Amino acid sequence: MPSLFETSVDxxxxxxxxxxxxxxxxxxxxxxxxxxxxxxxxxxxxAGSAAVLRSWEHIFEAASTPDLKVSVVKxxxxxxxxxxxxxxxxxxxxxMTVVVIATNVYQKLSMGWLMVAHHxxxxxxxxxKHTVQ
Amino acid sequence: MPSLFETSVDxxxxxxxxxxxxxxxxxxxxxxxxxxxxxxxxxxxxAGSAAVLRSWEHIFEAASTPDLKVSVVKxxxxxxxxxxxxxxxxxxxxxMTVVVIATNVYQKLSMGWLMVAHHxxxxxxxxxKHTVQ
Numbered sequence: 001m002p003s004l005f006e007t008s009v010d011x012x013x014x015x016x017x018x019x020x021x022x023x024x025x026x027x028x029x030x031x032x033x034x035x036x037x038x039x040x041x042x043x044x045x046x047a048g049s050a051a052v053l054r055s056w057e058h059i060f061e062a063a064s065t066p067d068l069k070v071s072v073v074k075x076x077x078x079x080x081x082x083x084x085x086x087x088x089x090x091x092x093x094x095x096m097t098v099v100v101i102a103t104n105v106y107q108k109l110s111m112g113w114l115m116v117a118h119h120x121x122x123x124x125x126x127x128x129k130h131t132v133q
Numbered sequence: 134m135p136s137l138f139e140t141s142v143d144x145x146x147x148x149x150x151x152x153x154x155x156x157x158x159x160x161x162x163x164x165x166x167x168x169x170x171x172x173x174x175x176x177x178x179x180a181g182s183a184a185v186l187r188s189w190e191h192i193f194e195a196a197s198t199p200d201l202k203v204s205v206v207k208x209x210x211x212x213x214x215x216x217x218x219x220x221x222x223x224x225x226x227x228x229m230t231v232v233v234i235a236t237n238v239y240q241k242l243s244m245g246w247l248m249v250a251h252h253x254x255x256x257x258x259x260x261x262k263h264t265v266q
Binding site: 035037039041042043044045047073074076077078079080081083085087099101103105107116117119120121122123124 | 168170172174175176177178180206207209210211212213214216218220232234236238240249250252253254255256257
């Protein structure tokens with residue numbers, strides 16, 4: 001049985017750890033059940049935990065484990081609901097880094113904090129050469 | 134002095150009404166002050182109320198008033214924080230309709246409910262012919 005997440009920050013850490021390792025078991029343990037929402041960059045809304053988890057399975061099957069750096073832009077918190085806006089810097093397979101903005105929503109439920117929504121959209125892309133040199 | 138918004142739904146109604154009418158005065162009255170966040174489709178994060186309002190000014194200056202239909206996908210609410218995921222069906226100037234997914238975040242502050250984040254991204258586009266006939 002998975003351990004409970006005690007804060008929204010714990011869920012977010014688990015989310016990006018699962019994403020980075022393409023770990024479907026870990027990904028499945030951090031989403032709430034029921035009417036959760038996921039929007040992958042450039043894609044329509046996916047609603048419902050089964051469909052959301054299937055979408056992550058498809059991404060993980062197609063992808064090599066990405067290099068992923070996450071920086072928090074803004075957190076808005078209450079006792080039972082948290083919204084984190086973050087920037088994901090994703091590099092996969094070449095020197096191109098895609099910057100994705102994600103709005104992540106977490107809710108405190110009977111099983112502790114869980115993810116209830118993830119909305120990602122591409123901000124811009126850049127090559128390593130442009131940023132390092 | 135603007136009237137207070139008593140619910141997140143009231144703010145959302147004012148937001149889309151301002152958007153549809155390209156009404157900058159109304160738009161300025163429904164955003165919280167300070168470290169609010171706005172992400173327009175395909176664009177980086179805009180942080181801070183002054184920069185966010187400037188971005189809407191630029192959009193309204195460049196745009197003709199759009200035909201805009203909004204449908205709510207999911208609302209997650211607490212007493213002081215609300216997250217609405219919606220689909221915006223935007224038609225402007227021709228028969229092309231762009232479907233934008235938006236995650237809208239509202240917070241109850243001393244001045245009533247106000248918008249604290251708007252994250253929009255394009256889902257897909259279609260022409261009237263494809264949907265009507």
